[in-house]
Amino acid sequence: MSTANRVAAALRDLGIPLPGGMHYDVAGKVVVITGGADGIGFALARILHGKGAVVALIDVNAVALRAAEAALGGERVVTTAADVRDRAAMDTAVREIAAAAGGIDVVVANAGVTPPPATLRQIDPADFDRVIDINLMGVFNTVRPAIDEVIARRGHIVVVSSAAAFSPALGGAAYVVSKAASEQLGRILRLELAGHGATAGVAYFGIVDTRLAQATLDEDDLGAELNSRLPRPLRRRISAQRAARSVADAISRRAGSTTVPRAWQPWGLLRGLLNVLIDAVLVSDARSHRFVRDLEARTDRRRAGAPEGR
Template structure:
């Protein structure tokens, strides 16, 4: 059976969290392939500048993914501008650093709002236009979905929920000829990851874990994975490469992280995070894709 090839050229691709980070890198790569881009995000000046740089086949729309009405308006405007949507990428996300014990409630609630409700809003708003074209819906999750670790409980919880939401939808829309996928990324070198890694507690965790796990890879790797995922309308998209075997060994991965609780270095990292929790400032476009 021949492998599917879904050519991005001429396709209308909507990306949330598109002003920077993974969203912007993917937009640039897909634009170079001849795709038409609808950039959605919270930073209008950046969005306008990036859309202008991409040229006439790119447009920008200001919307918070947690604002259902604003996001629907953005999607409707994109449909009006381009005549439809072939691919939608639910990419916007945030990642506070802290423990369940002391992270502020509002940081948890905002993470749920962006990373889970925002995905729900994005999929709901774009689903009908994408189904009309038998296209592709992609949710950017994380290796943290199967591999939770200390200090990032809200992030891991929302990424696991977004993963399962998309897997359920995947089955529900299969009969329409439309496909859906989940992207599992390790640490990607974005603004938010760099800021999160500057936290003393995170640095303590880094010192305790295998170097490959915590070493950020260039954002270009995530963008390339998204491009290739669209070409296959893939069920699973990964970056870097070693994430795929990690997914195959989910049980072992979970067991490894479960042992963290008995490690003195992890206990010290938790103590630091309890004393100094950190939550990213808005906007939520600086997307962090982390394995934990």
């Protein structure tokens, strides 16, 4: 790749439009989306279906999948119930989708979960394992059986990470670890696919305004405190539809990365320096120390069956 092309690719990854730039048309393409029955996954399916794509939705919830298929009108829709943690089931799901749809062009590894807030000292190991199994191993189990299909059709893969990968978050270690690891999986995949004529990218979202986010950050005293400590631009929430539009746009540009809201973008670009400063501040911050003690005390009360309190 020439220097000019490298610069153009870097600008596209930053979301800067270029005249005459690369455009990937999804019309007639087969797009696999995990976690496709609701939330960001279904919003993305609706957008791409509207652009003429065949959308193949994988979700653990078979009932929700049927509702999603009905909402999309049934045509150019393939649905398969599978748990992304189950490697054999995902292998089967991908093979069945490829056979039913005539191949696979695009894969969006979107399925993910967030555990209840807890420190590493107190988190239930089963909760930690579940987050890693879905948010990281689930990505591997999704993309691994589809890679040859994507290469054969010079397609594109999107790994959904999070702006949480940019910095540590008190009480959210499992989520941060899983999203940081999935980010690297996506970046490595991009490098590995380049020589085969296929592409990959990573999607980073800030706070998506879901019922889970509201319960965690608005209706919980400790969560509200954490939220208040974010710089104001980083507290801005986006809808599932906005997140989905950013992924659809990234696919159309074969972008190596996309970040929304864009207020998180400088943090991602400068994290090497910022994280050194942030870590130094948090380690010596009395409010952070108190937050950890309060969180652990609340966990102790829950385990003892005592009233919540603070």
